[in-house]
Amino acid sequence: MNVDTLLNQKMIANTIQTNEINCLYLKINNQTYTEIICYIYLNGITLPLQKSNLISNFNIQSITTFYFTLKNGNRLDIVDANDIILYSYTNTMDDFVYYQQIAYNSNMLKVNLYDRFNAII
Numbered sequence: 001m002n003v004d005t006l007l008n009q010k011m012i013a014n015t016i017q018t019n020e021i022n023c024l025y026l027k028i029n030n031q032t033y034t035e036i037i038c039y040i041y042l043n044g045i046t047l048p049l050q051k052s053n054l055i056s057n058f059n060i061q062s063i064t065t066f067y068f069t070l071k072n073g074n075r076l077d078i079v080d081a082n083d084i085i086l087y088s089y090t091n092t093m094d095d096f097v098y099y100q101q102i103a104y105n106s107n108m109l110k111v112n113l114y115d116r117f118n119a120i121i
Helices: none
Strands: 008-010 015-017 025-028 031-034 038-042 045-049 066-070 075-079 085-090 097-102 110-114
Touching (some): 066 075, 085 097
Antiparallel strands (some): 008 015, 038 045, 038 066, 066 097, 075 085, 075 110
């Protein structure tokens, strides 16, 4: 989405107000800013997710703790190598759901994110 007119911009707080436009990404001066759908916390390290991703891409050895924060209207699935869902959570609340724990096991391969239309992100 390209925006022609900004009503208000706060660069320190990273907030941009437009006319109630909701978008997954915003392009300003050829720089794309993508909305964070989910945060995962592996061994105390916070990792923002904009789309589905392999857990191995985060290059964290020997995961002992796994938490997530998920934007409202979205779903998170943790799947194994055969795309079998090992854990699923749909956020039906009006706001983010914060710091939910998952009992991690080594079969967990990928975090899949879905939007409110059940389309994979």
